[in-house]
Amino acid sequence: MKLSSDMSAIVTGGASGLGEATARNFAAKGVKVGIFDMNEERGEMVAKEIGGVFAKVDVADSASVDAGFEKIRAVIGQERIMVNCAGVGWPMKTASRKRDTGEIMAHSPETYIRVININLIGSFLCASKSAAGMMAIDPMDPDGERGVIINTASVAAQDGQIGQVAYSSSKGGIVGMTLPMARDLAREGIRVNTILPGFFETPIYQQMGPEVKESLKAHVQFPNRFGHADEYGDLVAFLCENTYMNGECIRADAGARMPPR
Numbered sequence: 001m002k003l004s005s006d007m008s009a010i011v012t013g014g015a016s017g018l019g020e021a022t023a024r025n026f027a028a029k030g031v032k033v034g035i036f037d038m039n040e041e042r043g044e045m046v047a048k049e050i051g052g053v054f055a056k057v058d059v060a061d062s063a064s065v066d067a068g069f070e071k072i073r074a075v076i077g078q079e080r081i082m083v084n085c086a087g088v089g090w091p092m093k094t095a096s097r098k099r100d101t102g103e104i105m106a107h108s109p110e111t112y113i114r115v116i117n118i119n120l121i122g123s124f125l126c127a128s129k130s131a132a133g134m135m136a137i138d139p140m141d142p143d144g145e146r147g148v149i150i151n152t153a154s155v156a157a158q159d160g161q162i163g164q165v166a167y168s169s170s171k172g173g174i175v176g177m178t179l180p181m182a183r184d185l186a187r188e189g190i191r192v193n194t195i196l197p198g199f200f201e202t203p204i205y206q207q208m209g210p211e212v213k214e215s216l217k218a219h220v221q222f223p224n225r226f227g228h229a230d231e232y233g234d235l236v237a238f239l240c241e242n243t244y245m246n247g248e249c250i251r252a253d254a255g256a257r258m259p260p261r
């Protein structure tokens with residue numbers, strides 16, 4: 001699918017980080033862009049800067065996702081591209097002992113469920129509702145392609161560290177749904193791929209001190225630095241444009257493999 005002004009895309013989490021870079025890259029190539037995000041202020045700002053449309057959407061809430069599609073499609077039409085970038089992480093062990101008192105605690109069920117709801121269920125809802133919309137429009141090219149869905153997992157889906165049980169479960173679920181989703185939608189000309197980012201310079205790392213970032217960087221092979229969000233946006237664009245990429249999960253991590261901690 002050649003990216004052009006003939007098509008539109010929706011990017012969840014488009015108010016920040018990888019989603020924002022993806023939205024900006026699409027807009028630079030002429031694609032009409034819609035953004036789903038909970039951060040209204042930044043979402044509106046990015047949308048205004050790129051001539052796109054913002055909808056305040058909680059991806060974990062089915063009705064909110066429906067309302068977001070309705071709002072954005074009314075302005076830029078049915079999207080042929082759906083990119084899921086909205087996501088959260090919350091470090092906590094499966095069960096742990098309090099350092100000071102030795103008290104034993106199980107993982108907070110609410111926290112686990114929240115991470116799964118946003119990262120996994122949110123990606124599924126947006127992908128499935130977007131696919132249903134794409135199925136109602138005509139295929140575009142000699143291959144009969146209707147659209148493409150790109151999800152964002154994480155290298156933590158494969159090498160989750162201590163304290164990442166909720167996050168890794170949610171991202172592992174995204175990896176697991178990629179191939180069956182691609183198979184479900186193959187006859188409709190809709191492709192599905194998932195990216196597993198390593199460490200990309202985004203606001204997600206803002207709360208971490210420089211020493212934590214340095215220790216993470218030590219695992220990165222070449223180039224030995226955090227990824228630029230633009231490099232993620234470029235990979236998304238490649239996955240849109242190369243029609244032969246389907247049902248695939250791709251690590252974008254400069255060779256990093258995560259140890260237990």
Ligand SMILES: NC(=O)c1ccc[n+]([C@@H]2O[C@H](COP(=O)([O-])OP(=O)(O)OC[C@H]3O[C@@H](n4cnc5c(N)ncnc54)[C@H](O)[C@@H]3O)[C@@H](O)[C@H]2O)c1
Nearest residue numbers: 013016017018037038058059086087154197199200202204
């Ligand atoms: N940055 C990295 O190194 C890295 C590595 C691996 C995976 N990822 C994944 O990439 C994605 C983007 O990460 P990022 O670094 O750009 O983070 P970010 O925090 O900069 O952006 C995430 C965006 O998602 C939005 N969001 C959160 N919950 C939402 C909800 N319920 N509904 C709608 N929007 C919601 C936030 O408001 C924010 O704008 C996430 O899924 C993250 O897990 C990032």
